[in-house]
Amino acid sequence: MPDRLLTLFTRLYLGVFFLYLLFPLGYMMLLAFNNSRIPTHRNFDPTLRWFGEAWSNNRMWDGVENSLWIAALVLLIAIPLGLAGAVFLTRFKAPGKTAVYAILISPILAPGIVLGISSFIFWSQQLGFRAGWWTAALAQSSFIAAYCMLIFLARLQRFDPALEEAALDLGASPRQVFLRITVPYMRPALLSAAALAFLQSFENYTTTYFSIGAQSTFTIFIANSVRQGVTPAVNAVAFVIVMATVLVAAGYEIARRRGERRRERARRAAIAAEMQEELLGKPAAV
Amino acid sequence: MSNDLEFTDVVKRFGDFTAVRDLNLTIREGEFFSFLGPSGCGKTTILRMVSGFIEPTDGDIRLGGRSLRGVGPNKRPTALIFQNLALFPLMTVAENITFGLSVRGVPKSEQAALVRRMLDLIALPGLAERRIDELSGGQKQRIAIARALAVEPQVLLLDEPLSALDLKLRQHMRAELRAIQRRTGVTFIYITHDQGEALAMSDRVAVMSQGRIEQCGLSAEIYDRPTTAFVASFVGENNAIRARVVETRGGEAAVETGFGRFTGHNPRGLAAGDEAILFVRPEKLKLAADHPNCLTARVTGRVFEGTSVDLHLDHPGGRPIMVRLPNDDTLIDAAEGQALSASFATSAATILPAGEMARD
Amino acid sequence: MTETIQRFGYVGVTLVIGSLVAWALLLILIPHLMLIDYALHASPGAISRGAPTGWTFHSFLPLFDPDDNQLRSTLARTLATTAAITLLCLIVCYPIAYYLAKVATRGWLSLLMLALLVPFWVNEVLRAYAWRSLLSRNGLINEAAAHVGLGPFEFFNWQIPLIDANIALFVGLVYAYVLFMVFPIFNAIESLDRNQIEAARDLGASWWTIHRRIVIPHAKPGIASGCIVTFMLVAGSFIVPVLLGGRSSFWFTQAIESQFSVLNWNGGSAYALLLELICLVFIVVMMRVFGVTLRDITRS
Numbered sequence: 043m044p045d046r047l048l049t050l051f052t053r054l055y056l057g058v059f060f061l062y063l064l065f066p067l068g069y070m071m072l073l074a075f076n077n078s079r080i081p082t083h084r085n086f087d088p089t090l091r092w093f094g095e096a097w098s099n100n101r102m103w104d105g106v107e108n109s110l111w112i113a114a115l116v117l118l119i120a121i122p123l124g125l126a127g128a129v130f131l132t133r134f135k136a137p138g139k140t141a142v143y144a145i146l147i148s149p150i151l152a153p154g155i156v157l158g159i160s161s162f163i164f165w166s167q168q169l170g171f172r173a174g175w176w177t178a179a180l181a182q183s184s185f186i187a188a189y190c191m192l193i194f195l196a197r198l199q200r201f202d203p204a205l206e207e208a209a210l211d212l213g214a215s216p217r218q219v220f221l222r223i224t225v226p227y228m229r230p231a232l233l234s235a236a237a238l239a240f241l242q243s244f245e246n247y248t249t250t251y252f253s254i255g256a257q258s259t260f261t262i263f264i265a266n267s268v269r270q271g272v273t274p275a276v277n278a279v280a281f282v283i284v285m286a287t288v289l290v291a292a293g294y295e296i297a298r299r300r301g302e303r304r305r306e307r308a309r310r311a312a313i314a315a316e317m318q319e320e321l322l323g324k325p326a327a328v
Numbered sequence: 329m330s331n332d333l334e335f336t337d338v339v340k341r342f343g344d345f346t347a348v349r350d351l352n353l354t355i356r357e358g359e360f361f362s363f364l365g366p367s368g369c370g371k372t373t374i375l376r377m378v379s380g381f382i383e384p385t386d387g388d389i390r391l392g393g394r395s396l397r398g399v400g401p402n403k404r405p406t407a408l409i410f411q412n413l414a415l416f417p418l419m420t421v422a423e424n425i426t427f428g429l430s431v432r433g434v435p436k437s438e439q440a441a442l443v444r445r446m447l448d449l450i451a452l453p454g455l456a457e458r459r460i461d462e463l464s465g466g467q468k469q470r471i472a473i474a475r476a477l478a479v480e481p482q483v484l485l486l487d488e489p490l491s492a493l494d495l496k497l498r499q500h501m502r503a504e505l506r507a508i509q510r511r512t513g514v515t516f517i518y519i520t521h522d523q524g525e526a527l528a529m530s531d532r533v534a535v536m537s538q539g540r541i542e543q544c545g546l547s548a549e550i551y552d553r554p555t556t557a558f559v560a561s562f563v564g565e566n567n568a569i570r571a572r573v574v575e576t577r578g579g580e581a582a583v584e585t586g587f588g589r590f591t592g593h594n595p596r597g598l599a600a601g602d603e604a605i606l607f608v609r610p611e612k613l614k615l616a617a618d619h620p621n622c623l624t625a626r627v628t629g630r631v632f633e634g635t636s637v638d639l640h641l642d643h644p645g646g647r648p649i650m651v652r653l654p655n656d657d658t659l660i661d662a663a664e665g666q667a668l669s670a671s672f673a674t675s676a677a678t679i680l681p682a683g684e685m686a687r688d
Numbered sequence: 689m690t691e692t693i694q695r696f697g698y699v700g701v702t703l704v705i706g707s708l709v710a711w712a713l714l715l716i717l718i719p720h721l722m723l724i725d726y727a728l729h730a731s732p733g734a735i736s737r738g739a740p741t742g743w744t745f746h747s748f749l750p751l752f753d754p755d756d757n758q759l760r761s762t763l764a765r766t767l768a769t770t771a772a773i774t775l776l777c778l779i780v781c782y783p784i785a786y787y788l789a790k791v792a793t794r795g796w797l798s799l800l801m802l803a804l805l806v807p808f809w810v811n812e813v814l815r816a817y818a819w820r821s822l823l824s825r826n827g828l829i830n831e832a833a834a835h836v837g838l839g840p841f842e843f844f845n846w847q848i849p850l851i852d853a854n855i856a857l858f859v860g861l862v863y864a865y866v867l868f869m870v871f872p873i874f875n876a877i878e879s880l881d882r883n884q885i886e887a888a889r890d891l892g893a894s895w896w897t898i899h900r901r902i903v904i905p906h907a908k909p910g911i912a913s914g915c916i917v918t919f920m921l922v923a924g925s926f927i928v929p930v931l932l933g934g935r936s937s938f939w940f941t942q943a944i945e946s947q948f949s950v951l952n953w954n955g956g957s958a959y960a961l962l963l964e965l966i967c968l969v970f971i972v973v974m975m976r977v978f979g980v981t982l983r984d985i986t987r988s
Contacts, residue, residue: 048895052787059784060800063807063866069828070818082826126707134692134704145712151916151971153924155941156964159948159956160719167953168722184715204414206695210402211379212428212479216697222431226418245811248926248941252948265813265927268820277821280814287809291802308461315464319497 074277092278105263113243115179124190149185158252173255181253190235197231331357331392338387347373362518362526365536371519379408407476422456428479446474557684560607587623592677603682610652612676619671726957747958766940769853770923785873808867816931844934860932869914876910912978
C-alpha cells in the first residue's frame with residue numbers, strides 16, 4: 043500500500059477512534075445544559091438549573107462522604123502494604139519470593155465481583171460484622187494495594203542499593219536510612235500511588251457494590267440514579283467530574299514537563315563541568 | 329598497637345565457593361595500603377568485611393585491639409567510598425557531606441563549619457549548595473571522599489574509586505588522594521586492579537589471587553623482588569623463560585633454559601632438578617654484553633611507545649622476549665629479522681616455581 | 689536473613705513481614721477460602737428443603753438443570769460475547785498502540801495519551817450512561833439516522849447473531865476497556881528498537897510483513913496481557929450490562945447478583961467461583977499459548 047494512502051488511512055483511523063472515545067462523553071456533558079426533564083439534546087434550551095439540583099441533592103453528598111471515607115481508609119491501608127511488599131521483594135533476602143509475588147498480585151487478576159463477594163462473605167457473613175463502608179474499603183484494598191506495590195516495585199528496582207549502604211556506612215540507623223534516603227527517593231512513586239489509589243477507590247463500582255451491603259457511595263448513587271430514570275442532574279454531575287479530570291490531567295502534565303526541564307538543565311551543567319575537566323586535566327574547581 | 333587493623337585467620341565462604349582464605353595481615357595505623365589483584369580475587373570481599381556488610385565465615389578482624397565481629401556497618405569506625413560513589417542524588421553537596429554528622433545529631437552550626445573545612449580540603453570551595461546531578465566526575469569523586477572523611481573514620485576504604493575517570497584525571501587524582509591521606513593521617517585501604525595505581529600511591533601493597541595474598545610488601549619489593557610467579561607476571565611486564573634448576577648457591581641458583589644457562593635470585597629455595605620459570609623485566613635487558621647472562625635471538629617485532637622502544641625477540645615455545653630500550657641517545661635501532669644479543673644481571677633475574685602464573 | 693535484619697533492624701523486618709502476612713491472609717487468602725467454602729455448601733433454605741449439609745455441589749445445580757436453560761444460556765452468552773469483544777478490542781487497539789509507541793511524535797504522544805486516559809478516569813457507570821443516552825430512541829444516533837431516512841434503531845434489542853448480545857452492550861463493553869488493551873501492547877511495542885523496523889523496511893519488507901514477523905512477536909507479552917485483562921474485565925463487568933443490556937442480554941454477573949438479592953449467599957458464591965475459575969483457565973491457556981509468565985503480564 044503506497045505510503046501516502048497508509049498515512050491518510052492511519053489519520054482517519056485515529057480520528058475515528060478518538061472520536062469514538064471522546065464523543066459520548068462530550069454528548070453526555072452537553073445534555074447537562076438542556077432545559078428538559080428527560081436528558082436529551084432535542085429542543086435545546088440552555089440552562090444551569092440541573093447543576094443547582096445536583097448540588098442540593100443530599101443523597102449524593104451522603105454518597106460522596108462515604109466514598110471519601112472509603113478512599114481515606116484505602117490509602118491508609120494500601121500504601122503501607124504496597125510499600126512493604128515492594129521492600130520485601132527487592133531488598134529482603136528470603137525464600138519464596140515468587141510465591142509471595144503471585145499471591146499479592148492475584149487480586150488484580152480476579153474479577154471485581156469476586157473480590158467484593160469474598161470480602162462480604164468473610165467480614166459480614168462469617169465474622170458477623172455489619173457490612174458497610176469499611177468492608178468495602180477492605181475489599182478495595184486487596185487489589186489497590188497490589189497496584190501500589192507495582193508502582194513501588196518499579197521505582198525501587200531502579201534504586202541503587204549502594205545508596206542505602208552508604209547511609210548505613212556513614213552511621214545512620216536502619217530507621218534513619220529508611221526515612222532520610224529511601225522515602226525521599228520514593229516520593230514521586232508515593233505521590234502517584236496515592237493519586238492512583240484514591241482515584242481507583244473513588245470511582246470503583248462493582249467491588250464496592252457487592253461488599254458494602256446497604257450503604258451508598260458516590261458511584262453507587264449515580265448508578266442507582268441512572269437505573270431508576272434520570273433528570274439531567276446526573277449529566278451535570280458527569281460534567282463536573284469530567285472537567286475535574288481534565289484539569290487534574292492538565293496539571294499533572296504541566297508538572298511533569300517542568301520536572302523534565304529542570305533535569306535537562308542539570309544535565310547540561312554536568313556536561314559543561316565534564317568538558318572543563320577534560321581540558322584542564324584536573325577536576326573542575328567551580 | 330594503637331589503631332592497627334588486624335586480620336587473623338580470616339576466611340569467607342559463599343556456599344561452596346571460598347572467596348577469601350588464610351588472611352593474616354596487620355595494616356598499620358596511618359598506612360596507605362592497597363589490595364591489588366584481578367577481578368574475583370577477593371579484594372572486594374575483604375573490603376566489605378572490614379566495612380561490615382559481610383561477616384567473615386571464620387577468623388577475626390580487630391581494630392585497635394577490639395573485635396569488629398557482629399558490629400553493624402553503621403557502628404564501625406570505618407567509611408567506604410563506593411565504586412559508583414553512591415552520592416545521595418536528591419541532596420546538595422553540603423547535605424551529602426554532613427549526612428554522617430546529621431544522623432548523629434551534631435548541631436547545624438558545627439555542620440556548617442565542617443562543610444567549609446571539607447570543601448577546602450578537597451579544593452572545591454563554594455560548591456556547597458550545588459546539586460549532585462550538576463557535577464562532573466572529578467568533582468563527585470572528591471565530594472565522596474569529603475563525605476567519608478567528615479565522619480572522622482579510623483579507616484577509609486576505597487573501592488576502585490578512579491576506574492571511571494579518564495587517564496589524565498586519574499593521574500591527577502592519584503596525587504590528590506595521596507596528599508589527602510598524608511594530611512589527615514587516616515588509614516587508607518585501597519583496592520584496585522590497576523597495578524600502576526597501587527604501586528604509585530601505596531606504602532604497602534598486597535597482591536591477591538583467588539582469595540589468597542600472594543605477596544605483601546613495599547611497592548619496590550613487589551616489583552623488583554616478586555616471591556611468586558603470579559606476582560611476577562601480574563605486576564608490570566615481565567619476561568618468563570621456562571627453566572630447570574641445575575645448581576644452587578646461597579640465595580641464588582643456576583638454571584638451564586632454551587637460551588642457555590642463566591643465574592638469578594632464588595627466593596623460594598628451589599633445589600636442583602626443580603621445574604622453574606626465570607623472570608627478568610624488559611627494562612633490565614641490555615643490548616650490550618655487560619652481564620654474564622646473555623641470550624641471542626632474532627628480532628620479530630618493534631613497537632615505538634614514545635618514552636621507550638620495545639623490541640620483541642623470538643622465543644620458541646613461549647611469548648616473545650621483550651626488551652625495553654629507553655628512547656634516548658643510547659638507543660640502538662634494530663630491524664626485524666636481525667639477530668640480537670641481550671644480557672641481564674643476576675640480580676635482575678628471579679627464579680620461581682613453575683605453575684603459579686597469572687592467567688593471561 | 690541476618691543481613692536483612694542488620695540492614696533493617698528487628699522492628700523493620702517485623703513490620704514488613706507482619707503486614708504482608710496480614711495482607712495475604714486477611715485480604716486475599718481467607719476471604720477466598722470462605723468463598724470456596726460457601727460455594728461448596730448448600731444454602732440454609734435449600735438445606736431446610738432436604739439438600740445435604742456439609743460439602744456438596746448443590747449450589748451449582750441450577751447450571752445443570754435439564755428443564756431450565758436460562759443460566760446456561762446466560763453463561764454461554766457471556767463467554768461468547770466476551771471472547772468476541774476481546775478479539776475485536778485487540779484488532780481495534782493494536783494499531784492505536786503501535787501508533788502511539790512508534791509513530792507519534794513527542795508532543796502528540798502526550799496529548800494523545802491524555803486523550804486516552806481521561807475517559808478512563810471518568811467512572812465506568814457514567815461512561816455506560818453516556819452510551820445509553822447516545823443510543824436511546826431519542827438519542828443523537830437515531831436522530832442522525834432519521835435524517836438520512838434510516839431507523840429508528842432499537843440498539844438495546846438488536847441482537848448480534850451467534851453471540852446473542854445486543855449492539856448497545858457490545859459497543860459499550862468494547863468502549864469500557866479499551867485502555868486495558870492499549871496500554872500493555874503499547875508498553876511492549878515501545879521496548880522494540882525502532883532500528884529493527886527501519887532495517888526491515890530497508891530490506892524491502894511490506895508493512896504487513898514487518899508487523900507479522902517483527903512487531904507482533906515482540907509484542908506478544910503485551911498482547912497476551914491485554915487480552916487476559918480485557919477478557920476478565922468484560923466477563924466480570926457488572927454495571928455496563930445492567931445499563932446497556934436491555935431485556936435481552938442478561939449477563940452472568942447479573943445472575944450472581946440475583947442470587948444475592950434473594951440472600952442466597954451460597955448460590956452467589958458458587959456462580960462467582962465459577963466465573964473466577966473460567967477466568968483462571970483462560971489466563972493459563974493464554975499464558976501457555978503465548979509463552980508468557982506472570983511477571984510479564986503484570987508489568988503493565
